[in-house]
Each structure stands twice: as C-alpha cells, then as structure tokens.
Amino acid sequence: MDFQYLFELLCGGIVKGSIYALIALGYTMVYGIIQLINFAHGEVYMIGAFVAFIVAGVMTLSGYSGLTVLLLAAVVAVIYSAAYGYTLEKIAYRPLRNAPRLSPLISAIGASIFLMNYVQLAQTPDFLPFPELVPEFEFMAPIERYLSSADLVILIVTTLTMAALTVLIKYTRIGKAMRATQQDLVMARLVGINVDRVISATFIIGSVLAAIAGVLIASRTGQINAAIGFVAGIKAFTAAVLGGIGNVPGAVLGGLVLGIAETLGAGYISSAYEDVFAFALLVLILILRPAGLLGKAVKQKV
C-alpha cells in the first residue's frame, strides 16, 4: 500500500471537495427555503468564473498580474454572479411560486440551458487558458507534492467563506429571517418577515459562494469553458443531497465526502470514469438514504 499516494489523493480530494461544498451550499440554501432544485446554479458558478476570466484576462494582457488581480477579478465575479442569481430568481422562479412542483424545475432546466448557450454565443465554446495568478509560495515547496500554492489559497478562502456564512446565518437579521423562512414560510410571512426579500437574499448569497468557487477552481485548473457549470452543478447537487439537502453543515460534509470519493475512485480505479463515481454515489444515496448523511427523514404532510 502506497501511503504517500493515498495521502496525495486525499489532499486532492479535500481541495476538490471544498469547492463542491461552496457550490453545494447554494443548492442547499435555496432548497431549504423554496424546495426547488435550482438547476441553473451551476451556470451562475460558470458565469462567475467567466467574468473573473474576462477581468483577469484584460488585466494580464495590460501587464498586471499576481494576487491583486485575482482579488479584483473575484470581486467583480462575485458582484456579477449575485446579480445573475438575483435576476434568475425574479424571472424564472418567482412567477412560478405556486405552480405545480415540476413547473419551476422545468423552468430551471430551461434557464440553465439558456445561460450556458448565452455564454457560449457571447464568448466562445472553446476552452481558454485562465491566467496564472497565484504565485508559487516558497514555503509550500517541501509539501508541494500534496498541496500546491493554489490549493492552499482554496483551502484558506473556503474556510474563511464558510466561517463568514455561519456567522451570517447565526447572528445577522437576514440570517435569522432565513432560518425562520426555512422552518415555515407561511408562518414567517405572518410574523412580518418579507419572504420575497429573504428568498432574493438566499439566491444572492448562494451565487456569491458559487462565484468564489468559480474563481478558485478556474485559477487552479487553469482553464475555462462555458460548459463547466453543468457537470460542476450536478456534482455540487450530489454533495448537497449526500449531506442532506436543506442542511448547511451537511452540504460541506457532502462536498468533502464526494471530493474524496471521486479522487480515490479516479486514482485507484480509472480516471476516465471519474464522473461516473459521482453520479453512482448520487444514485446510491438517493435510493438508500434519501435524507442524506445529516438530514432527518421528513414525513410528507397529508
């Protein structure tokens, strides 16, 4: 047994998993409140990455580079993803709030297809290299085999983001309103919470997290394309389901488990079937334990 190899895979899995976790949070928060699989969430992530790519691309071609550019690109990406997430909810989901359950889901699929093709047409369907913005930290040299500088940035940023999210949900006004709405939307409305605003805020927060994930992953893999949102979206959704959809810590746990499972599968079995492991895990969890690892089984009200 090659423990070094295993450890290498584990580190890779955790890095990958923390990205999944960031995207999964968006799914889980939206699902928790309006019971909708926001199918277009992966597209919001992709748009975040693409906007960052455009900013970073223009900047690097004008001669700037380094972490500052990455930061600036990330800020613009976050603003744009948030704006897209907000608009998406207003157009594609809000008019369907009281429609039969499948309607918003079909609308979400339509929105996802639309956004993907919109970026493809406005930009390009090809893969483009993402500028290298994370410098090689010298102190990382000894453990570079396990964790690159970009990986380190990912781990730090995701940890900080999740901490911030926890504070937001636990202690702020909007966070409390979100929790109340998640428990009982009708009741929350009755006690004077502006539910529409809470839902918008949820989409915005989810989109911000997705944008951060998009920028991080693009700067790590070093390439970008309009179709990256689709697969990342499904995997993040898998992570959300794995942890128990609607459950915020569950999404993080699910992301990590999925990331590790995928890397181990790819490392020990076959990298060509990497995506199959994720999907198979999704199918298995839904069949065996649809409430997820941390979720509680909910009895449907009759």
Place this chain on the structure above:
Amino acid sequence: MAENKRSKLLEVRGLTMDFGGLRAIDSVDLDIFAGEIVALIGPNGAGKTTFFNCVTGIYEPTAGDVLIHPPGGVSRRINGMKPNRITALGMARTFQNIRLFPAMTVLENVMIGRHCRTATTIIDAILRSRRAVREERETVDQSYRLLEKVGLADSADEFARNLAYGAQRRLEIARALATDPFLLLLDEPAAGMNPQETSELDELIVRIRAEEQLAILLIEHDMKLVMNISDRIYVMEYGKEIAQGTPREIKENKKVIEAYLGEEVHA
C-alpha cells in the same frame, strides 16, 4: 342485515405513532361495527388525521394493531400495508385538504376509484379487447351513477379544478365510494361548507350508509353534524383517546367539556 348489525369491521388496538420524539398518537383503541356512523372528534392537533393516515396505510404506525374484518372476507392485520392494498381490501377515504386530480374531468376522477376493481392490462387497452371494452363500459356507468348520487352528474365532463368547493368535497366522496368500500373514512367533509351545504351533506352521508350498506368513520369539527348523524363518538386530545360513547354521553362527559373549553366549539 340484522344479524350483521353487530359484526365488527375495524378493530384498532393500542395504536401509537411517533414522529421523531413526538408522540402524535398514544395507544388509541377504536372499533367500528357494520352499518355504524362513528365520529372522531377532538381539538386541532389532537392526532385525528394522523390516526386516519395510520389506518389507511399512508403512515406505518409505530406500535399497535389495525385489524379489519371485511364482511364475508378474511380478517387481516393491515399495519404497514401499502395504501393501495388497503383500499383494495375495502377501506376508502377522503382528505381534509381536498386532493382531487384537478386536470382530469369529474367523471375521470371517479373512474380512478374503480382502478382497483378492474383488471384491464396495457395489452388489453392497446388492442381494445372485449374485457377492456366491457370494463370501461361498466366503469363509466358505475361512476356516472355515483355522480348522480352526489348530485354532480351535470358536471361530469368538467375539469375537477373548476368545481365549487362544496362540490369538490362531494366529488371526493363519490371517488372514494367508487372503490366499493365496506368502510368509508371522511376527513372533515364539512370543512369550509356553508350551513346549507352542510345540511345537504348530512343527508348525503346518511343516505350513503343506507344505500351502499357501509360503515362510516368521520373526523369533523361541526358539532351539529356530528351529533346529528353519529351512532357513536370517540374523542381525542393530545394523541390520547379521552372518551367514547353515544352523542348524548359525550355531550355530558366532563373531560370532553374540559378539552373543548379553551377551544372554540364550532356550532
């Protein structure tokens, strides 16, 4: 019918249902005899609908026995059986919050009730075999007859969603009757009805019992309706059964009066 009068149809013993840590029903006993109309009353949240869901197979009870003794059939314990099997065995229900099939016609809604009494297969349906044609004919005729009984024959071809509220409740009853039950369970059939509609419902329930020769268990908040038509009444509060007896006994029962004191008694 006379000798049948006292034969037991439904026998519930120590029925208990937990949701997580919450005990929604706490060892409730209930019997229903042939030809009876029995009411299950109690304040909101007493566990009445959960009781229905346990008996009809929507939930699997945590403990206790639900036994049925169909007239002329085999007695069985039905805990944890799928709802469709229980319906096939002869118990049919309506829902508190109306659950019709809104984009199907009124007649089709009732025809669904015949599903478990017919056997047309996919192949039959594609080839329009003799059996398919005959069963369809019978299904349509019987469904139509039931619509006449509840006074909805004129709306047979309308979409169920376009019916008025009271009519939707009656359609639910017709749909349940289409399954040929020996016991009909009605979950707040008068909810949202005006006094005029309620008194019509009163007549309808009594008429159904007489014509279809079945027993009825109903959950209802409308005390006038309950006292009018019930042979016996069970009272639940906080998941427990606190009293049972004839309408007169229940009216004078101290516990029941206490249970209802805080609660507004719907007259």
Place this chain on the structure above:
Amino acid sequence: MAHLKRSFGIGLWFMFLTLPLVVVRVNTLSQEVQWRWSNLLWVGVGAFAIAWFWQFSINRRAAGRASTVADKPSLAQRLADDPVLSRRVLLGAAAVAIVFPWLVSTGQNFYHVNVMVSALIFVVLGLGLNITVGLAGLLDLGYIAFFAVGAYTYALLSKNFDLGFWTCLPLGGLMGMLFGVILGFPILRLRGDYLAIVTLGFGAITKIVLENWDTLFGGAAGLANIPRPELFGLLLDGRQKSVYSYYIVLALVALTIFVTNRLKNSRIGHAWMALREDEIASVAMGVDMARTKLSAYALGAFWAGLVGVVFAAHNNFINPDSFTFMDSAMVLAMVVLGGMGSILGVIIAALALKLLPEYLRAFAEYRMLVFGAVMVLMMIFRPQGLISDTRRKYDYDGADGANGEGDHGGK
C-alpha cells in the same frame, strides 16, 4: 408611464448584467481583447422591449387567473369533439405524409427526405417521452440514454451476430424497456425532483460508458458500417434507402400515435395521469404506485429503444455525441412546448423544433438558447403547452351503452 420607467430601468439593468460577457471578448491564447460596444445597445433595446411586453403579459396572466375564465375549448378540443372533422384532418395529414417523399425528392436530391426522417425520429421520441413526462408526470432528464440503448443494440447485434434490421427492431425496443425497468425499479419511489436528477445522472453515466468502453462500443469514435434496413434482399440506391427509412419511421409514428391514444384514455392511462396530479390521492384510491410508474417509464423507454434502431440504421454510423444531455433536453422541450400529454401538440412541437433549425440556418446557432428561453416562458405563461391536452368525453346513458363497441374513441 410607470411601466415605461420600469422597462427603462430593466433595460439598464440588463445592459449592466451583460456588460462583461457580450462586450469584452478576451482570447488568452492569441492575446487579443475585443470590445464590442454595439452589442450592449442591442441588449438594452431588446431588454426594454421585452420588459415592456413581459409586464403586460404578467398582468394579463394575473387578470386571467382572477376571473377564472372557463377553459375555452381549444382548437384541438373542438377537433376532438367533432369526429367527422377530425377524421378528415387526420386523413389529409396522412395523405400528405405518404406522398411527401415523392413531392420533395428527385433522383439525386433527397436531402429533404433525410431531414424529415430525423425529424420523425424525434417525433417518436417526443411521443415516447410524452408517456413518461406528459402523462405520468415522471420528469426524465436522461431519456436519450434509452435511444442510445436501441441504437447500440442494433449496431452490436448486426456487427457481432449478423442479425438483420427487422429482427433487431423489436429487440431494440425490448432492450430499451429492459433498461427502463432495471433503472426504474429502484428510483421510481423517489420524489419528482430527485427522480429528475437521478435520471440525469443515468443519462450522463450512459454516455461516459459508451465513450470509454472502446472494445465493445467503439469509444468516442463510435461504430460505423451499420447496415441499412433491408427489403427482401432488394438492392436499393441512396434515394430509395432514404425513402424506405422514411416509410419505416412514418409507420412507427403512426403506431406510436395509435398506442398512446389507446392507452391515454384507458384504465392505465387514467392511473398515470392521477399519479401525475396527486400521488397520495392516487394510492389512497387504490392505484399501485410502483407498478404504474414503472409501466409508464418502461413504455417510454420502449419507444426510445425502438426508434434508436431506426436511427442507427438510417445513419449507418453512431457515436456517443448523438446522446448528450442536450438531446434529452430537446426532447423534453418538445413535450413541454407541445403540451404535456397532448399527442398533437407534441408532434407539432417536435417537427417545429427539428425542422426550423434545419431550414433557418441563421436560427440554428441560437437554437439551444431559444429552447432554454422557451422552456422558461412556457412554464410561466402557458404551462399547458401550445395545444393543451384534450379530455375525452364519455357517454353514459345505460341504454346506449348496450352497443358498447361504437365510437367512444374520439380519436
């Protein structure tokens, strides 16, 4: 005035939204930056106009809800209610369909016939998915996988066992059905939206397996030299082959319509619809959920498998690229656009979605963009589809019922 102001604001908002993506194009490979400011103007004007119209439509929709207009009889409903007229229309359509290849093709040019064959293949797919999604309400996002099963079944059986087209046609359908049962069995008790995601996963897995299992499925390159349908050993030239394929798939379309129509108004069809409308009420009324759902799922898969064989035979060659999520989404768009459950609607939508991009080349590039938008807009403004499903009326006078066989069909 308020409308105008709002629309103006929305126009500005969309100009902001689209600013980086439609204006700047960075090519990090060639180190070029393109600034396309004129695009922004178009977005602004377009968003303004759409916002204007959108508010108008939303208000109208709200008004329509409030007054609960009795469902006006649609064109399809009126057709269905008038047996003489509907029979005439049907016969007319059938006549046109039958003479079509002779009208549009000459000795060398049979392009239109080939286009029509692909379109009709999608009509069958649309009608098959209509059973699963439209009638039974099971959202299947990996439907194209069953199409792939049929196509690869034929390609492999003809290559390895030398089986002919006509032997493989039913086998392809049965394989599709078998896969439907195997996959459907564990997943059909899942709630609607989970089911959608799991089927999406299955679709993706199917494609990955096809791409990577080179030894059996030929990998990304696919399988070539798949024999065309044979006709009693006759040698057919290119055009004749296409025309022959056309008639085969036309017959399949007819068969699908016939079967779906029979099933739709049967005991089983009613049970499907009841499950679509309300699962709990259905099981409480005695419908066996697992079995009924499985039958809808497997039957949908059957048609996909069947027509997959025709697809492989007509194209001579298949590879995994024909079986992507976008293809599943396109079939779904046909069902949504046409009207869930509506046979006529799905046929028209399938023909429109396949033929428009083919003949309006300018449109082809924007095809998926438009499909996506259409799916959103249909759900908001016309969830019943272009042609809403018609319900059959039954006559119930007991006396009339004696001569049961009569014309209850209303086909």
